[in-house]
Amino acid sequence: MFSVDNAVGVAVSGGKDSAALLHALRRAFPETRFVALYINLGIPEYSEHCQAKVEKLAGILGVELQVFNLHEELGVRIGDFKRTSFGGKLCSVCGTIKRRIFEEMAMKTHVQVLATGHNLEDVVGVMLNNFLYGRWEQFVRLKPVLPPLAEGMASKVKPLIRSPENENLLYCLYEDVPFREIDCPFSKRTGMRKRTELLGTISRFNPYFKHQLLNRFLELIPLLEGIMPKPALGRCNVCGFPSSSEICAFCKRINLVKKADKT
Numbered sequence: 001m002f003s004v005d006n007a008v009g010v011a012v013s014g015g016k017d018s019a020a021l022l023h024a025l026r027r028a029f030p031e032t033r034f035v036a037l038y039i040n041l042g043i044p045e046y047s048e049h050c051q052a053k054v055e056k057l058a059g060i061l062g063v064e065l066q067v068f069n070l071h072e073e074l075g076v077r078i079g080d081f082k083r084t085s086f087g088g089k090l091c092s093v094c095g096t097i098k099r100r101i102f103e104e105m106a107m108k109t110h111v112q113v114l115a116t117g118h119n120l121e122d123v124v125g126v127m128l129n130n131f132l133y134g135r136w137e138q139f140v141r142l143k144p145v146l147p148p149l150a151e152g153m154a155s156k157v158k159p160l161i162r163s164p165e166n167e168n169l170l171y172c173l174y175e176d177v178p179f180r181e182i183d184c185p186f187s188k189r190t191g192m193r194k195r196t197e198l199l200g201t202i203s204r205f206n207p208y209f210k211h212q213l214l215n216r217f218l219e220l221i222p223l224l225e226g227i228m229p230k231p232a233l234g235r236c237n238v239c240g241f242p243s244s245s246e247i248c249a250f251c252k253r254i255n256l257v258k259k260a261d262k263t
Helices: 016-028 048-060 071-073 076-082 090-109 120-133 136-140 166-173 191-205 208-226 248-260
Strands: 007-012 034-038 065-068 113-116 155-157
Touching: 007 016, 007 090, 007 248, 016 034, 016 048, 016 113, 016 166, 034 090, 048 065, 076 120, 076 155, 076 248, 090 113, 090 120, 090 248, 120 166, 120 191, 120 208, 120 248, 136 208, 191 208
Parallel strands: 007 034, 007 113, 034 065, 113 155
Antiparallel strands: none
């Protein structure tokens, strides 16, 4: 996924998975330059709580921390999307916003690799959903290693793709790794949580089910890549980032909030 002489940005949220990832990578590769990247989404109480945990962890590990404050930088908060067509899909729009900002933060901090804390349940749940709905392009984008979208951008890696959520939790507890103690108020009964519960139910009868599903999906990806045309990427007319349309998904969503503020 990366070599020891690469600079690696680790996307941290304050949660157990990304906290375990940063802690474990720092311990395993003490000579590698790691940068913790955190986005303050402006969620009352929750965002400040998470940022405090991230700051504490970065201090313990002695790694550089970069914080992007969504409201200070762009004048919006994730809760503002309640007034838009994404009012019932805040987790979806949050994911789009974070992916774009983490890419920008990786460029600004001059890291060659961007590591995220997606665990086994995260990846298998999204893969299953994309499989059921035939979203093959989105399915392929869930590979453990993704090359840079354009020159000067970072590759993306998922080191915890085979690590179950409960193992990441145990790691944090055994190693006294600080992580958030409250849940995001917008994440209750989301589609992701429902899929996780479904996978958990099946796994009670077959403890290897999630790993088996992941292995089959990973075998499917090269076959899909061989038959799917690669989407042509241009540049967003607003921000200049790689995009398959004239205006990227990030800029479209930010513009929705700006419009809602004017009405």
